[in-house]
Amino acid sequence: MSLFQSHIHSDDMSILGRLRQLAWGQIILICVLACIGFLCLYSAAGGTIDPWASAQIIRFLFSLGLLLGIALLDIRLIFRSVWVLYGGTLILLLLVDVIGHVGMGAQRWLDLGIMKLQPSELAKVTTVMALARYYHGKELADVRKIKNLLVPSIIILMPVGLVVTQPDLGTGMAIIFAGTAMLFVAGVPYWLFIVGILGAAGAVPIAWQFLLDYQKNRVLTFLNPESDPLGAGFHITQSKIALGSGGFSGKGFLEGTQSHLNFLPEKHTDFIFTLWAEEWGFLGSIGLLTLLSLIILYGYWIAFRCRNHFARLLAFGLTVNFSIYVIVNIGMVMGLLPVVGIPLPLMSYGGTAMLTVMMAFGLIQSCNVHRDAKLPRSL
Amino acid sequence: MDRDQEKVDSFARRAFVVGGLQGIGVSILGWRLSWLQLVEGERYTTLAENNRINVRIIPPSRGQIVDRYGVPLATNLQNFQVIVTPEQSENLEKTLRDLQSVITVDERDIAKAIKMAKRSPSYVPVEVRDNLAWEEVSKVELALPHLPGVTIQAGELRSYPYKDSTAHIVGYVGRVSDVGKMKDSLLSLPGFQVGKSAIEKKNDLDLRGKPGRAEMEVNVHGRPVRQLGIQPPVPGARLILSIDAEFQRFVQQRLATERSASAVVMDVETGEVYACVSHPSFDPNAFSGGISAMDWEQLRDDPTLPLNNKAINGVYPPGSTFKIVTALAGLESGLINGSWTVTCPGHFDLGKSRFHCWKSGGHGTVNVVTALAHSCDTYFYKLATVIGIDRIADMARRLGLGSVYGFDLPEEKPGLIPDVKWKREVKNDIWHPGESLVSAIGQGAVETTPLQLATMLSRVVNGGKAISPWLAGYANEIPLSINLNANAPKIDIKSSNLALVRRGMEAVMEQGGTAYGSRITEEGMTMGGKTGTSQVRRISMAERASGVRRQEDLPWHLRHHALFIGYAPTDTPKYACCVVVEHGIGGSAAAAPIARDLLLEVQKRDPKSRKLEGTS
Numbered sequence: 001m002s003l004f005q006s007h008i009h010s011d012d013m014s015i016l017g018r019l020r021q022l023a024w025g026q027i028i029l030i031c032v033l034a035c036i037g038f039l040c041l042y043s044a045a046g047g048t049i050d051p052w053a054s055a056q057i058i059r060f061l062f063s064l065g066l067l068l069g070i071a072l073l074d075i076r077l078i079f080r081s082v083w084v085l086y087g088g089t090l091i092l093l094l095l096v097d098v099i100g101h102v103g104m105g106a107q108r109w110l111d112l113g114i115m116k117l118q119p120s121e122l123a124k125v126t127t128v129m130a131l132a133r134y135y136h137g138k139e140l141a142d143v144r145k146i147k148n149l150l151v152p153s154i155i156i157l158m159p160v161g162l163v164v165t166q167p168d169l170g171t172g173m174a175i176i177f178a179g180t181a182m183l184f185v186a187g188v189p190y191w192l193f194i195v196g197i198l199g200a201a202g203a204v205p206i207a208w209q210f211l212l213d214y215q216k217n218r219v220l221t222f223l224n225p226e227s228d229p230l231g232a233g234f235h236i237t238q239s240k241i242a243l244g245s246g247g248f249s250g251k252g253f254l255e256g257t258q259s260h261l262n263f264l265p266e267k268h269t270d271f272i273f274t275l276w277a278e279e280w281g282f283l284g285s286i287g288l289l290t291l292l293s294l295i296i297l298y299g300y301w302i303a304f305r306c307r308n309h310f311a312r313l314l315a316f317g318l319t320v321n322f323s324i325y326v327i328v329n330i331g332m333v334m335g336l337l338p339v340v341g342i343p344l345p346l347m348s349y350g351g352t353a354m355l356t357v358m359m360a361f362g363l364i365q366s367c368n369v370h371r372d373a374k375l376p377r378s379l
Numbered sequence: 380m381d382r383d384q385e386k387v388d389s390f391a392r393r394a395f396v397v398g399g400l401q402g403i404g405v406s407i408l409g410w411r412l413s414w415l416q417l418v419e420g421e422r423y424t425t426l427a428e429n430n431r432i433n434v435r436i437i438p439p440s441r442g443q444i445v446d447r448y449g450v451p452l453a454t455n456l457q458n459f460q461v462i463v464t465p466e467q468s469e470n471l472e473k474t475l476r477d478l479q480s481v482i483t484v485d486e487r488d489i490a491k492a493i494k495m496a497k498r499s500p501s502y503v504p505v506e507v508r509d510n511l512a513w514e515e516v517s518k519v520e521l522a523l524p525h526l527p528g529v530t531i532q533a534g535e536l537r538s539y540p541y542k543d544s545t546a547h548i549v550g551y552v553g554r555v556s557d558v559g560k561m562k563d564s565l566l567s568l569p570g571f572q573v574g575k576s577a578i579e580k581k582n583d584l585d586l587r588g589k590p591g592r593a594e595m596e597v598n599v600h601g602r603p604v605r606q607l608g609i610q611p612p613v614p615g616a617r618l619i620l621s622i623d624a625e626f627q628r629f630v631q632q633r634l635a636t637e638r639s640a641s642a643v644v645m646d647v648e649t650g651e652v653y654a655c656v657s658h659p660s661f662d663p664n665a666f667s668g669g670i671s672a673m674d675w676e677q678l679r680d681d682p683t684l685p686l687n688n689k690a691i692n693g694v695y696p697p698g699s700t701f702k703i704v705t706a707l708a709g710l711e712s713g714l715i716n717g718s719w720t721v722t723c724p725g726h727f728d729l730g731k732s733r734f735h736c737w738k739s740g741g742h743g744t745v746n747v748v749t750a751l752a753h754s755c756d757t758y759f760y761k762l763a764t765v766i767g768i769d770r771i772a773d774m775a776r777r778l779g780l781g782s783v784y785g786f787d788l789p790e791e792k793p794g795l796i797p798d799v800k801w802k803r804e805v806k807n808d809i810w811h812p813g814e815s816l817v818s819a820i821g822q823g824a825v826e827t828t829p830l831q832l833a834t835m836l837s838r839v840v841n842g843g844k845a846i847s848p849w850l851a852g853y854a855n856e857i858p859l860s861i862n863l864n865a866n867a868p869k870i871d872i873k874s875s876n877l878a879l880v881r882r883g884m885e886a887v888m889e890q891g892g893t894a895y896g897s898r899i900t901e902e903g904m905t906m907g908g909k910t911g912t913s914q915v916r917r918i919s920m921a922e923r924a925s926g927v928r929r930q931e932d933l934p935w936h937l938r939h940h941a942l943f944i945g946y947a948p949t950d951t952p953k954y955a956c957c958v959v960v961e962h963g964i965g966g967s968a969a970a971a972p973i974a975r976d977l978l979l980e981v982q983k984r985d986p987k988s989r990k991l992e993g994t995s
Contacts (some may be wrong), residue, residue: 181397185390185393240423241426243412243423244415244419245428246416247421277412282412282420286409286413289409304394309383316394320401323401331408
């Protein structure tokens with residue numbers, strides 16, 4: 001325990017002291033974003049608070065409490081629990097695979113009473129934690145050695161393998177992207193990424209063979225949505241019409257014809273950005289994009305402030321994770337990326353995604369509070 | 380600390396690269412937004428303006444199921460429902476209370492409607508009540524101006540006029556279970572029903588029909604303004620069964636004298652089934668509106684299995700009815716002939732084991748005809764030692780036992796015909812000679828269904844044509860199983876041997892025969908048949924020594940099954956039947972009188988005289 005030489009900021013800070021150290025700006029931005037989400041859900045239900053907005057508000061308040069609770073946790077406790085949390089996630093993933101198999105369906109979640117938890121969502125957070133923990137004590141020279149890529153690769157691929165077999169390709173890809181970004185900032189040589197990108201491009205035709213029919217269809221209709229305007233391309237085409245018809249200033253709150261006449265599918269989940277953009281126009285959607293960017297920038301700012309490598313990597317990795325979801329979801333509804341069924345974090349209706357995103361922001365906040373904490377080098 | 384600084388610098392550099400990439404990503408999003416909303420905005424606004432056409436799926440009406448004369452066995456009743464669209468009703472609770480003052484609506488239904496309304500967006504209509512009577516419909520129609528958001532919707536409810544009589548062959552319908560929901564847009568329509576058992580299930584695709592589409596122009600608020608085009612639904616096909624509905628009902632009522640029984644009556648030439656009954660039964664109408672959990676559990680847990688069609692999936696040892704098979708196997712082997720005799724002292728000894736004849740005093744000297752007439756066990760024990768099990772099993776299979784026919788009901792079971800190979804491969808044991816003796820009289824491992832026994836008898840009395848039973852004639856004018864037996868292969872059995880066995884079955888109904896008491900006494904009517912009694916429980920040596928317990932003293936579920944297979948008329952057979960009375964104690968006492976009544980009635984009604992025809 002003598003290794004834990006503590007710093008004034010993180011050692012004997014009172015609860016009040018820690019509260020003062022929270023990055024309140026980011027928390028306020030998150031609340032604003034969630035409120036925009038509530039407005040969208042209110043509109044999606046035809047101007048009523050039931051069934052979506054009411055449930056979402058309760059979930060958000062619950063998750064906000066969780067965020068604050070995690071933010072106030074001592075980062076040394078988090079640091080020490082990383083492997084336990086990572087291992088626990090793997091066990092949960094295995095368990096859900098087994099239970100789902102017995103239950104004859106794709107059961108991806110565990111029931112927590114107030115909301116359902118998908119271990120695959122947890123995996124996104126704990127994988128980042130495990131990588132941050134692994135690279136925390138490593139010298140740059142060691143990081144650059146090829147043989148030291150083995151452990152981080154296993155850390156990434158174990159949860160990915162379990163998630164993809166559920167099958168949940170979207171989450172698996174998100175974990176791979178976030179993991180790769182972390183390897184990059186940890187200092188793995190540049191040329192490896194170039195080789196990796198070329199290799200991945202070469203593997204596309206092979207991977208194509210393994211995709212399920214519905215997944216192939218999504219890619220094909222993405223490449224040419226007009227080929228099947230009433231079938232699978234319907235979603236993309238209708239979403240583009242909704243977005244475009246919003247124009248500069250939008251059709252007005254509760255006035256979105258595309259959404260309210262049911263042309264827009266999944267308007268309360270994956271396509272919630274479209275609903276907002278239709279009713280609030282270019283001003284609203286650019287504003288929303290700016291808000292999302294500010295939340296991301298805040299995350300990076302926190303990462304840069306941290307004075308220990310673990311917190312730095314953790315805050316960075318979780319922020320990358322969030323931004324991947326934002327970019328992929330918005331790219332999808334605008335027809336720039338295939339429809340992959342990824343929600344817009346903090347806005348789309350759904351408990352699990354909300355819970356994990358808020359947990360991740362709780363961890364980022366904890367990094368900020370304990371940015372000066374000293375953590376042991378070795379395992 | 381230097382090395383740490385190096386790490387921090389590297390992190391910072393590379394984080395800027397990642398951040399830069401994301402910046403590019405966000406910029407692309409922003410550029411795309413401005414392209415869609417500013418540059419292309421007007422074009423998309425026009426598209427959205429024109430985007431006022433909603434497509435609604437119109438469910439097809441489910442096809443009728445009728446009997447051979449066109450009498451409906453399954454039809455659709457109009458089902459009027461009151462629905463309310465929460466968005467259009469200013470105050471849902473008040474509207475529902477107002478509705479309550481017009482027609483009776485349970486508090487439970489109101490609570491359910493409010494709950495459903497909370498669970499879905501306000502433009503989705505919610506069902507309040509269904510099965511409205513005609514007066515109720517007109518009352519609601521009158522009050523509609525004061526009931527904002529309320530509408531009447533006409534749906535369909537499956538109805539089965541013959542109720543429990545045809546429940547096991549027609550089946551019932553129910554809501555789509557979640558598993559199949561994804562594949563077909565029709566299946567995800569609220570309240571859409573599919574076949575869950577019997578013909579309703581097997582021919583579901585024929586009965587379902589094709590959905591229609593209505594293209595509606597909707598206003599800014601989503602309400603339909605006018606209909607632009609309509610592609611009407613194609614109703615499901617009318618299914619014509621070989622069943623004679625009135626006769627089916629007669630059989631059901633006749634079996635109702637027993638606690639649990641089943642019967643099949645079929646055509647020996649064409650294989651069409653005229654009646655296929657399992658008693659007790661259930662009312663399939665109860666399923667159409669959704670059956671209560673309590674009623675369902677009661678049906679499911681009843682030991683007489685009312686939900687099962689025992690005529691096709693009840694497997695029983697055939698008992699002495701199987702002696703027909705053993706006799707034909709013997710005659711065809713060439714090892715015995717009609718004048719081969721056995722003297723029956725009331726038992727047969729094989730090594731150290733003693734096998735008992737049902738008549739402890741013995742039958743004296745019997746040949747194949749008298750052995751069938753008196754159902755002498757000893758004769759067939761001896762015959763089994765002469766020809767062996769494999770010849771018997773082979774004959775049984777040729778006559779249609781031991782496998783499924785691909786019958787028109789999905790619940791059909793194969794039963795079991797044991798032989799040396801089966802014993803070795805399935806039981807991993809050698810065949811004991813004693814087992815041949817037990818099998819020869821239809822006991823032991825031999826298992827058959829009533830449908831199989833009726834088919835076996837048909838093949839024997841039709842001159843050895845391997846016909847199979849069927850039920851579904853036409854879907855509209857498209858033939859289903861009607862031509863199933865057009866090219867039925869001949870079973871290679873000498874007609875003289877078939878005649879000998881038929882003579883034996885006639886003798887069963889004559890003086891001294893086991894079913895003499897159940898003979899047909901009406902002028903000009905005849906029948907032949909064979910009784911069977913199959914043991915449910917072994918009679919032990921000790922019990923035999925101390926006196927066999929009377930069957931009537933045993934609990935119901937341990938008593939013997941009573942069987943009878945019969946055909947009529949005797950000169951040119953047309954109809955074959957099989958009756959099984961579960962735990963009915965004796966074939967001659969319990970099953971034969973029922974079979975007699977069925978064969979008498981079917982000859983009077985003579986369904987064979989009218990051929991099945993498709994309608995177009």
